[in-house]
Amino acid sequence: MAAPSASLIVRTAVKALLQHTDPDRIAVGVSGGADSLALAVAASTLTEVTAVIVDHGLQHNSAEVAETAAEQLRQRDIKAKIVRIQVGTHGGPEAAARKARYEALRHHGDLVLLGHTLDDQAETVLLGLGRGSGPRSIAGMRALDPPWGRPLLTVRRATTVQACRELGLEPWRDPHNEDQRFTRVRLRHEVIPLMEEVLQGGVPGALARTADQLREDLDALDAWSARILESAEDKGTLQVAALRDVPVAVRKRVLRSWLKDAGVAELTAGHLRSVDALVSEWRGQGPVWLPGGFAARRGHGTLCVHKPDREP
Template sequence: MPSVDPALAAARTAVRAELADLPAGSLVLVACSGGPDSLALAATVATEAQRVGRSVRSPGYAVRAGAVVVDHALQPGSDGVAEVAAQQCRELGLDPVVVHRVAVTRGPGPEAAAREARYRAFDEVAAATGAVAVLLGHTLDDQAEQVLLGLARGSGARSLAGMPPRRDRYRRPFLGLRRAQTERVCAVVGREPWHDPTNDGSTTAAPLRSRVRDRLLPTLESVLGPGAVEALARSAVQLRDDADLLDTLATDLLADARAAEASGEGASGAAVVLDVTPLADAPAALRRRALRAAVLEAGCPAGTTTARHVEALDALVTRWRGQGEVHLPGGARATRACGRLVLRSGTVPGAEPHPAP
């Protein structure tokens, strides 16, 4: 029996593990742009979905596989690129294959706005088709890029924890694979991927993530050794475990502060009202996490809520000197009065809140 290419074998193993817990007859969608990562994922899922759950006693197929292709309409000819990606998915045997054109509106930045539009499209198509999971083609290289970008922004552990393997309906089977492996899979299965011109990070005009990909990661591996990217990904896993625990404890703290407030009078028209005493008594790491959660609950966009905003709120709790209100993203305001922290939403009544990225 001929041996299976190592990259293809690794891809198949990763996908098989990600599909193994799905109920028989479930539909999964591959988010496919036509690039090397998502096309390799589509090709692998097309094969492995037919094998999951197959046995002598149960010869049927456990999982059905389709695809969703998002046309962001940001580049000339984007509709053609989307249709080529969709046709490749059809040729692989994926069904249904849905092309969803989106309108990318202004947001905290062009990349963040495109991401928000893309995930809204995934959610809409998943709901319309009854898909139980959407599979994303992010790789270990993407994870390392995410960690480096978080470091450059001075982000906390949650951001440095990178992308989770699973969140809600989203799954990332390839987080343990390198980008070179997905390119190899495409070559082995005879599929020609599309190469996004915005991924060329050789110019200063290129998106920051593309410059990190093309220039910073190779330099990092050249200086620190070929295991540097894997080490960044391992750090993300360790930080994710820590961040999960801290988030759970911070949620409990926020509930305690809210419960204490509920026994008082509260503030008319306030989105969030909290008693400062349990917050002030808590360790700083938990308090700041709870405050960030309160800010998001008040309607502030996650993408523009920074550590400086949280630090200003923290000063209202722990370094109270009669200072005035804190201005927050989205027009929200925070004040302290009578031992209570009051966060008022800046959202216009009846308006939809800005979606979190």
């Protein structure tokens, strides 16, 4: 029995995701690269979509790249729209471009399909692991995280390239994907190939499976912490007695959710440890100062969070 074609593999992956959602409007984020072009064509064979090509204006030929991608899709009777945006500088060029792109895309569909592949997932897991940024980053990207849909997380990048060949599409090759100044590029071309050699293959798939398993664990812990928060919270305060014997992994989730609900943003691991110490290492210490001018304190068996200019 012959192996399925690359274009059929892509189409099957998209169909599997669409079976779990029923949006009124579906958009596909298209960069002009192989992943997003193959995705847009596959999705258009299953339902009505709008391809949204975001032009960041960061490269001299970005307008031409956008027009070429749009024309290829229009020739296949796929609605294509070019959106030109301005990119800020906060957080570095990669983060700023990503933020601007997502903001532009989210306005064009109840579900926005993105062309992230299994290889992108593997790189994301390695980045999170190397930066020590916690289990959520190692858990990678979700296939369905409304309004975002990533149907190609089980599909290799090479498959989307082959799918474009089969479909007669000419994808754009982003020079940034070869620029060794970017950490993700070095992971792609240096680290993962070395791991493949040392571990005798299968590394991207193994990293993606690790992300899947970790997300299942995180979902279970999040559900547990939500139940604890509901039982411990009383008019914006937390009852210490309801938290004292809770496992630390769950208790910190409870505290993070409680603080975010109170308006505290940009919490670090250090902030969370200090607030947790008000429960687990109580010895009469004073308030814990938090971003945004908030303070968390313990008194009379409860935790409260407030700004100093407001009554706790």
